[in-house]
Amino acid sequence: HAVFETPDIDRQIDYFTEVVGLQLSEKQNGRAFLATKLGDLVVQLEKGSVPRCAKLAFQAAPGTDIAEIKRGVEAENIACELRNDATPGVPKLVTFKDPKDTVIEVFADQTPIGKNQQVRGIGPIKLGHLAFVVDDPKKYVEFYTRVLGMRLESFVGGTPPVTRQAFKFGNQKINLHVRGHEFEPKAHTPVPGALDLCFIASLPLDQVIARLQTLGVPIVEGPVMRTGATQKIRSVYVRDPDLNLIEISEPA
Numbered sequence: 001h002a003v004f005e006t007p008d009i010d011r012q013i014d015y016f017t018e019v020v021g022l023q024l025s026e027k028q029n030g031r032a033f034l035a036t037k038l039g040d041l042v043v044q045l046e047k048g049s050v051p052r053c054a055k056l057a058f059q060a061a062p063g064t065d066i067a068e069i070k071r072g073v074e075a076e077n078i079a080c081e082l083r084n085d086a087t088p089g090v091p092k093l094v095t096f097k098d099p100k101d102t103v104i105e106v107f108a109d110q111t112p113i114g115k116n117q118q119v120r121g122i123g124p125i126k127l128g129h130l131a132f133v134v135d136d137p138k139k140y141v142e143f144y145t146r147v148l149g150m151r152l153e154s155f156v157g158g159t160p161p162v163t164r165q166a167f168k169f170g171n172q173k174i175n176l177h178v179r180g181h182e183f184e185p186k187a188h189t190p191v192p193g194a195l196d197l198c199f200i201a202s203l204p205l206d207q208v209i210a211r212l213q214t215l216g217v218p219i220v221e222g223p224v225m226r227t228g229a230t231q232k233i234r235s236v237y238v239r240d241p242d243l244n245l246i247e248i249s250e251p252a
Helices: 009-018 066-075 137-147 205-215
Strands: 002-006 023-028 031-035 041-047 052-059 081-087 090-097 103-107 126-134 151-157 162-169 172-178 195-200 221-227 232-239 245-251
Touching: 002 009, 002 195, 009 023, 009 031, 009 041, 066 081, 066 090, 066 103, 081 103, 126 245, 137 151, 137 162, 137 172, 151 221, 195 232, 205 232, 205 245
Parallel strands: 002 041, 052 103, 126 172, 195 245
Antiparallel strands: 002 052, 023 031, 031 041, 081 090, 090 103, 126 195, 151 162, 162 172, 221 232, 232 245
16 A cells, blocks of 8 residues: 655545545544555555655565564665554554655555445545656666565556556556656656556446546546556546546556
8 A cells, every 4th residue: 555645634535535436444643544445455644744655565475474574674784663553454564665765564464444335436446556756767676676576577658658667566566757757647746756556446437537527527648548567457547636646447
């Protein structure tokens, strides 16, 4: 899941529940936890002075020894910390920072934080993939492949279509945008740390478009064909109130 800081947490909650169709599972101490209708945590909101992506959380294979993960990170001379019950549904995690100073959390076991609740909006079933901006891709490749064990792959995509790179892990991926050489559409302010989210909708994309039009939400681009984490997808792009780029997709 992704953790965003925002100056107006209530406005972001309204957007992610009313437009995107996530459920507000919990709100406490200036933090809000938003999940899919299946109960999977996908977005966490925290109060901050400026909009930014503050953390990314990844799940290792269930049952993996968290202490072993911590030892592996420390073997790379990276400072890390073991935390208990820091996030609803996640009993233990290891936290450390990537080269652009984004906090990384790795956990093994997770329980749903709300399941089969009625949702409004589009009602995504899962987080499809992420995209973030980097300044020097070499140091990120080193970190995300060696430390986190992701696989670097190349694919053709974007507007216009060009060869791009992504970190693949499980059935998801992180697309790379190099600062100064971004692809359209891109983050409103494409600086290292900016993050785009892709959600796989539970509705056909034509119904998603109709829903967005009813709500008066402008479509930045689409519908267009894109390369998803596991297959081709058909997508539209919108922006949330903090101007984060949100891609909403259906399998093609």
